[in-house]
Amino acid sequence: MRKRNVSNILDKLDQVYGVTKEGFYHQQPWQLLAAIMLSAQSTDKQVEEVLPQLFQRFQTVEQMAEAPLEEIEDSIRSIGLYKNKAKNLKKCCSQIAEEYGGEVPKDMDGVLTLAGVGRKTATLFLADAYGIPGVTVDTHVFRIARRLGWAFGKNPAEVEVELQRVLPKDHWNRINFQLIYHGRAICTARKAKCGECMLREWCEQVIDKDEKGDRKIS
Numbered sequence: 001m002r003k004r005n006v007s008n009i010l011d012k013l014d015q016v017y018g019v020t021k022e023g024f025y026h027q028q029p030w031q032l033l034a035a036i037m038l039s040a041q042s043t044d045k046q047v048e049e050v051l052p053q054l055f056q057r058f059q060t061v062e063q064m065a066e067a068p069l070e071e072i073e074d075s076i077r078s079i080g081l082y083k084n085k086a087k088n089l090k091k092c093c094s095q096i097a098e099e100y101g102g103e104v105p106k107d108m109d110g111v112l113t114l115a116g117v118g119r120k121t122a123t124l125f126l127a128d129a130y131g132i133p134g135v136t137v138d139t140h141v142f143r144i145a146r147r148l149g150w151a152f153g154k155n156p157a158e159v160e161v162e163l164q165r166v167l168p169k170d171h172w173n174r175i176n177f178q179l180i181y182h183g184r185a186i187c188t189a190r191k192a193k194c195g196e197c198m199l200r201e202w203c204e205q206v207i208d209k210d211e212k213g214d215r216k217i218s
Contacts, residue, residue, distance in 0.1 A: 012198050027055070028061075033114075033129070108134075137157075150167075
C-alpha cells in the first residue's frame with residue numbers, strides 16, 4: 001500500500017462526499033445515542049421519522065427510563081426490531097440516569113456498559129457527540145477497506161485496528177459516512193461499479209476483465 005494512494009483517496013472522498021454529515025435529530029447526547037441505537041438494521045429515514053415525536057413524548061432521559069415499555073414500543077413501532085430496541089432503550093436510559101447522573105459517559109468503557117450498545121454504536125456516538133476520534137467499522141467500511149487494500153482483518157475489530165494505523169487521525173470520524181455513501185452508490189456489496197468509481201486508479205483490489213473487456217471485482 002502506498003501512502004500517496006491513501007492520501008489521494010482521502011482527498012477524493014472529501015471532495016465527493018464532504019467532510020461533515022447530517023446527524024440524527026437530537027438536542028442532547030442521550031438522544032443521539034438513542035437515535036444511533038434505533039438505526040441498527042433500519043434506514044436513517046425510518047429513524048428520522050420517529051425521533052421528533054419520540055423526544056417530544058419523552059423529553060428527558062429520566063422520562064424515558066421511567067416510561068412503561070409499551071409506550072416506548074408504541075413510539076417506535078415503525079422501526080425494525082422495535083420490541084427489542086424499546087427494551088434496550090429503556091434499560092440504557094435507566095443506567096444513564098441512575099449510574100451516570102443523567103449524562104452519557106465520554107469514554108469507550110463507560111458507553112459499552114450501557115444496554116444495547118456495542119462497539120460500533122459506541123464509537124459512532126463518541127465521535128458524533130463528543131468529537132472523540134474513532135473508526136466506526138460497519139459493513140460498508142469493512143468491505144471497502146478490504147477492497148482498497150487498507151485492511152485484511154477477518155472481523156470488524158481487526159479492521160478497526162488496521163484502519164487506525166493506515167488513516168490519519170483527523171480522518172477517523174468521517175471515514176464511516178464517506179464509505180457508507182460510496183458503498184451505497186458505487187462500491188456495492190453485490191457488484192461494484194468499478195468503471196464509475198472515482199477511486200479506481202488507486203484501488204488495490206484484484207481486478208480481472210470479463211469477456212466484454214469490462215473491469216470487475218474478482
